[in-house]
Amino acid sequence: MTSHWLVLTPPIIVLIIAFITKRLNPALITGIICAALIAMDFNIIASVKLTGFGFWIKITEVDTWLIYSFLIMLGTVVSLVIKTGGAAAFTTFASKKLKTKKQAETTSLLFSLSLFIDDYLSNSTVGYVMRPLTDKFKVARAKLAFMVHSIATPLVAIAPVSGWSGMIAQRLAEAKIAPAATAAGVSILADPYLLYVKSIPFIFYSFLMLISVIFVVRKRISYGPMHHHEIIAEKTGNLTGGNKDEAPSIGDSHNKTGTLADLFVPLFTLAGTMTICTLFLGKIITNPSSFLALFIAGAITVVVSFLFSITRNKIKTTDIKKLFFDGFKLMKDPIIMLFLASILGMFIQENLLTGHFLADLLVGSINLALIPLMLFLVSAAIAIATGTSWGTIAIMMPIAIPMVIKLSQASLPAAASSIALLLPTIGAVLSGAVCGDHISPVSETTVMASSSAGSTPVVHAVTQFFYALPAVLCSCLAFLLSGYLIGHGNFISCAISFSISLVLCLAILYILGRINKKK
Numbered sequence: 096m097t098s099h100w101l102v103l104t105p106p107i108i109v110l111i112i113a114f115i116t117k118r119l120n121p122a123l124i125t126g127i128i129c130a131a132l133i134a135m136d137f138n139i140i141a142s143v144k145l146t147g148f149g150f151w152i153k154i155t156e157v158d159t160w161l162i163y164s165f166l167i168m169l170g171t172v173v174s175l176v177i178k179t180g181g182a183a184a185f186t187t188f189a190s191k192k193l194k195t196k197k198q199a200e201t202t203s204l205l206f207s208l209s210l211f212i213d214d215y216l217s218n219s220t221v222g223y224v225m226r227p228l229t230d231k232f233k234v235a236r237a238k239l240a241f242m243v244h245s246i247a248t249p250l251v252a253i254a255p256v257s258g259w260s261g262m263i264a265q266r267l268a269e270a271k272i273a274p275a276a277t278a279a280g281v282s283i284l285a286d287p288y289l290l291y292v293k294s295i296p297f298i299f300y301s302f303l304m305l306i307s308v309i310f311v312v313r314k315r316i317s318y319g320p321m322h323h324h325e326i327i328a329e330k331t332g333n334l335t336g337g338n339k340d341e342a343p344s345i346g347d348s349h350n351k352t353g354t355l356a357d358l359f360v361p362l363f364t365l366a367g368t369m370t371i372c373t374l375f376l377g378k379i380i381t382n383p384s385s386f387l388a389l390f391i392a393g394a395i396t397v398v399v400s401f402l403f404s405i406t407r408n409k410i411k412t413t414d415i416k417k418l419f420f421d422g423f424k425l426m427k428d429p430i431i432m433l434f435l436a437s438i439l440g441m442f443i444q445e446n447l448l449t450g451h452f453l454a455d456l457l458v459g460s461i462n463l464a465l466i467p468l469m470l471f472l473v474s475a476a477i478a479i480a481t482g483t484s485w486g487t488i489a490i491m492m493p494i495a496i497p498m499v500i501k502l503s504q505a506s507l508p509a510a511a512s513s514i515a516l517l518l519p520t521i522g523a524v525l526s527g528a529v530c531g532d533h534i535s536p537v538s539e540t541t542v543m544a545s546s547s548a549g550s551t552p553v554v555h556a557v558t559q560f561f562y563a564l565p566a567v568l569c570s571c572l573a574f575l576l577s578g579y580l581i582g583h584g585n586f587i588s589c590a591i592s593f594s595i596s597l598v599l600c601l602a603i604l605y606i607l608g609r610i611n612k613k614k
Contacts, residue, residue, distance in 0.1 A: 102447040105130040105439065106490055110477055120428075123435035123486070130439060134446035145446070149438045158268070159437075161386035162261050163430050168393035171422030172361050173216045175400055178418065179409040180353020181361075185224055188355060196232040200242060200312045203229065207246035211254040212365055215425065217247035218540050222547030235324040236334045236550040237558040244544035244559065245308040248484070248533045249301035252525055255292050256369045261389040262433070263525065264288040266488050269440060270496035272511075282500055285511035290521070293511075296589045297522025299573040300471075300530045303566040303600050310601055311562060316608035319561035324554075336554065357409060361400040368392040428539070429485065436489035443493045463502055464578035466516055470495050470523040471530075471574045475567070478531020482538035487528040495524050518585055519577045526570055534563050562604075569600040 105126040112122035127146060135141035153159055189202050203225045210217035222243045229239050251257045267287035274286045283290075310316070317325050324336040372388035404410045410418070443449045461469070470491070478487040499520045505513055532538045536556035545555035573596035580588040 101133045102443075102449045104133070105443060105447070106449070106477070106494070109439070109490065113482070120432055120435060123432065123439055126439045127435065127442065130442035130447055134442060145442075149441060152441070153434060153438055158265060158386045159434075161390040162265055163433075165261060165386070165389040165393040166426045166430055167419070167423050168390075168397045169213055169365075169422070170215075170425035171397055171419050172365065172393075172400055173213070173219070173425060174418045174421035175404060175410070176216070176358055176361055177220065178414070179357040179404050181355065181357030181359070183224060184353040184355050185358055190228050190231070193228065193232075196234055197312070197315065199225075199229050199232045200234060200238070203239065203242050204246055204309060204312060207243055208250065209359075210247070210362065211250050212257050212362060214247040214251040214257075214259075214540055215429075215543065217251070218243060218543035219547050221247070222544060222549070226547075226549055230334060233328045233332060233334065235321070235328040235336065236548050237321060237324045237336060237554055238328075240545045240548035240550040240555040241321065241559045241562060242308060242312065243548055244533065244540060244555070245304055245563070247544065248540050249304040249529055252484075252529045253295050253298050253301045255295065256366050260288065260291065260369075261386050262485055263291045263488065265386060265437075266440070266492040267291060267496070267521070269437065270492045272496070281508045282497070283511050283514070283517070284508050290511055290517075294518045294521035294525070296585075296593070297467075297519050297577065298525045298529070299522065299577075299593060299596065300526040300533075300566060300570040302593065303569055303573075303597060304530075304533065304563060306597065307562065307566050307600060307604060310604055311608075314605070314608065316604055318607045318611035319558070321558040321562065322611055324558060335550065338554075352409070357404070360403050361396060364399045365392060365396040368395045432483060432486050433489065436486045440489045440493040443490070448497070449494050462578075463516065464581070465575070466499060466502065467519040467523040467574040467578045468571060470520060471527040471570060474524050474527025475531040476527075478528045478538075479535045482532065482535045482541070484528040484532035484538075487531060488524060491524045491528070492521075495520050515581045516578070519574065519581060519588070523574050526574070530563075530567055530570065534560055534567070565600045565603040565607075569596040569603075572596050572599065 108129050109122045109126035112125055116122065127149070128142070131142040131146045131149070132139075135145055185206060189206075193199050193202060203221060206225060207217050207221045210221065222239055225239065225243075226236075251259050252263075254260070264287040267290055271282035272285055272287050272290060273281045274284065327336055328334045369389065369392035372391050401410070401415060405412060474487055474491050477490060478484055496517075499516050500507070500509065500514060503509075503514045503516065511517055532540055534556065535541060536552055541556055542552050545552045548555070573592040576592035576595060577588045580591055
């Protein structure tokens with residue numbers, strides 16, 4: 096089909112439907128149908144064939160099965176850690192060492208930081224584990240949810256051995272990025288995983304939010320609706336802002352025989368094997384898939400974790416089937432969402448050529464330096480409405496990468512180094528996706544963090560928003576500066592943009608905290 100404004104409608108339709116219904120999968124299905132109809136000039140039979148072909152392509156891809164199998168194994172490890180009592184053991188250990196509220200809150204941050212492998216793991220366990228400890232020091236449940244969520248979601252995007260790394264590499268690979276021009280249609284010559292690692296310094300929102308939450312805890316900053324919750328918790332002992340505490344009791348639900356080893360052996364095994372596989376698999380296989388490394392690491396971790404738990408009588412062999420089932424249930428919805436989003440992303444990139452249309456539309460009408468800022472804002476808006484960072488990345492990467500290639504007027508296949516805005520572009524999409532997911536009231540991570548902390552999603556979203564807003568605004572400034580400074584090189588552009596934005600972000604938080612204290 097010829098380029099037309101209609102190629103922009105599938106992502107917009109997904110956004111509108113997801114915002115109205117608060118359900119992403121039906122929105123993605125609608126987007127896929129619309130994309131197929133537009134691509135086939137509204138020929139129904141041809142559209143059905145294209146849709147079926149898209150599903151078949153994704154189902155038969157080896158990488159698809161590798162990454163989804165890895166996610167199920169990751170969910171299984173999460174279920175195992177909870178069942179064996181490894182997470183509970185951390186609370187018992189920490190409670191003997193802590194004497195103040197500040198120490199309890201700092202411990203929560205440290206625990207979240209240690210679970211960098213997966214945001215679902217962190218969001219669903221840290222609040223649950225730390226709640227008895229923070230309740231003891233009258234930490235408001237909304238504050239605990241904020242601390243849990245503000246470490247888990249931003250951190251996982253910048254951890255190169257997290258569950259996100261494979262997903263991001265897959266999205267970049269689907270955007271026609273490959274280490275060699277071995278396949279037809281390669282646009283950029285680069286290893287998708289290594290390119291993601293190089294873009295990490297440009298994921299400004301993650302770094303700003305991580306430093307912000309640590310700054311808030313260590314400097315005892317409190318303002319906005321969160322301050323109301325903290326005052327009530329301190330004066331009355333009601334930790335839910337004056338509302339009835341409807342959070343389930345968790346005191347008797349832990350495995351009392353758990354040890355720190357039950358928590359850290361699975362985590363260290365996963366991190367270690369993932370790093371080793373990623374670094375050394377290339378010496379055995381020519382052009383290995385990044386997803387193969389994740390799959391192998393996940394399989395080794397599951398085996399080691401099961402054997403470790405069975406030999407110590409923490410689980411029985413009959414429990415293995417249920418643990419896998421629990422892991423599947425944990426990851427089922429994200430996997431379905433990713434599958435649908437990847438099909439939509441394929442249609443957007445290969446059939447509708449939306450990225451090229453946008454590039455042609457914007458050439459001469461928008462300053463190239465504004466591209467990172469624009470992509471950050473658009474990605475954040477999509478993630479807020481849909482409540483998913485992974486879906487946003489799957490939707491935006493097929494648009495952003497072709498657009499920046501076209502605007503850069505690079506000859507294909509191009510070296511990654513020849514496209515100056517490539518790393519800020521990837522960083523902007525990832526930052527926007529993390530930002531939107533973090534502050535969205537309908538995201539799964541918002542629900543997980545609030546539930547594990549004993550708060551509610553609405554209360555958590557409202558109280559957290561005012562603490563995240565400085566990081567959002569300063570991320571906009573960082574991407575604006577990086578676009579204008581990119582001519583001086585990636586290092587200088589990133590260093591200056593981030594430094595100025597970080598100083599401003601911390602200054603805003605400090606001033607708001609001081610103003611509130613004077614009141």
